[in-house]
Amino acid sequence: MQSDFLAALDIGGTKMAVTVANRERILSRVTAPTPKSGTPRALPEQGIAMIGQACAEAGIAAEEIQTVGVASCGPFVHSEGMLCLSAPNICGGRSGASDLPNDWTLIPIEKVLCERFATVAIENDCVAALAGERMFGAVQGEANCAYVTWSTGVGFGLCVDGRLLRGKQGNAGHAGHMLMAEREDAVCGCGNRGDLEGLISGRNIANRLQVPAAELFDAAQAGETRAQAAVLEAASFFGRGLYNLAAILDMKTFVIGGSVWQHHGDWLKPHVEAEIVSRMPALTEGVTIVNAGLGSHVADVGAFSLVLPEDWASSWRLRKPWETIPD
Ligand SMILES: [Zn+2]
Numbered sequence: 001m002q003s004d005f006l007a008a009l010d011i012g013g014t015k016m017a018v019t020v021a022n023r024e025r026i027l028s029r030v031t032a033p034t035p036k037s038g039t040p041r042a043l044p045e046q047g048i049a050m051i052g053q054a055c056a057e058a059g060i061a062a063e064e065i066q067t068v069g070v071a072s073c074g075p076f077v078h079s080e081g082m083l084c085l086s087a088p089n090i091c092g093g094r095s096g097a098s099d100l101p102n103d104w105t106l107i108p109i110e111k112v113l114c115e116r117f118a119t120v121a122i123e124n125d126c127v128a129a130l131a132g133e134r135m136f137g138a139v140q141g142e143a144n145c146a147y148v149t150w151s152t153g154v155g156f157g158l159c160v161d162g163r164l165l166r167g168k169q170g171n172a173g174h175a176g177h178m179l180m181a182e183r184e185d186a187v188c189g190c191g192n193r194g195d196l197e198g199l200i201s202g203r204n205i206a207n208r209l210q211v212p213a214a215e216l217f218d219a220a221q222a223g224e225t226r227a228q229a230a231v232l233e234a235a236s237f238f239g240r241g242l243y244n245l246a247a248i249l250d251m252k253t254f255v256i257g258g259s260v261w262q263h264h265g266d267w268l269k270p271h272v273e274a275e276i277v278s279r280m281p282a283l284t285e286g287v288t289i290v291n292a293g294l295g296s297h298v299a300d301v302g303a304f305s306l307v308l309p310e311d312w313a314s315s316w317r318l319r320k321p322w323e324t325i326p327d
Contacts (some may be wrong), residue, residue, distance in 0.1 A: 008303035011072035013089035018050040027058035044112035059149040066118040069306035071128035121306040128302030130157030137293030151258030200234035238273025257292030297322040
């Protein structure tokens with residue numbers, strides 16, 4: 001029997017959000033800091049508690065929720081056939097020089113959620129974002145497309161021939177860690193030097209130039225020489241990353257979100273496009289870059305879209321219930 005209510009769980013490195021909805025509208029939303037101590041079950045158990053809280057706010061019994069879509073930061077690792085979270089910014093046991101107050105290596109997210117809910121769908125946050133953008137956003141019905149976030153980090157979700165790519169452990173699309181250049185000063189949180197995220201993420205450029213990221217990008221837009229050189233170099237690397245994906249996967253559309261692109265995409269776009277259209281016309285002709293259509297709601301909508309029945313989707317396309325979620 002199809003349930004009248006669904007929950008979406010968004011798991012980030014610093015914050016978790018739970019949203020509860022029905023066929024017509026968003027009923028409630030609860031946020032809390034991502035837990036970093038206790039047992040490795042602490043995070044999914046907090047997710048379950050937050051769903052209970054969101055149900056209470058919505059005035060429904062917690063048992064009404066039997067289906068949950070989860071958008072989570074990665075990477076994932078399979079253990080005993082179940083998907084586990086192994087994110088270095090949450091799992092203290094994963095990174096050598098961690099200052100996190102835990103020694104977790106794997107968080108048994110699927111196992112714990114499946115003890116409570118009948119249906120659980122978990123995807124990397126950019127894969128979920130792409131599912132949301134394909135269902136409700138800027139690339140509806142597009143068969144060959146990628147969601148790209150350019151923000152404090154850099155992430156990708158990929159869709160080829162109408163299928164979301166997952167890979168052997170659900171990690172397809174970690175293209176932010178593709179190696180781009182021999183650059184000792186471009187250090188990524190993953191430990192790579194000279195990968196795309198190390199070169200261009202807001203956090204990493206800001207670290208390299210010792211300027212807060214927002215200030216740096218604003219100065220670049222205003223024409224300040226040093227900031228502009230750094231940001232235009234980043235835009236070129238970003239464009240090369242997109243070219244590489246277009247060449248490898250025969251992509252048609254890149255739908256781009258994230259805070260850097262939201263604030264600076266308009267003036268950076270020609271620099272990014274130049275890196276794509278200047279090469280291999282047979283592969284790059286017709287490749288387009290579009291802005292994400294769901295804005296700050298992409299994580300919530302993406303998580304819902306993993307479990308949303310088709311008749312709800314047609315109702316949601318008309319009503320756009322996510323627009324009532326506060327930013
Ligand atoms: Zn990296």
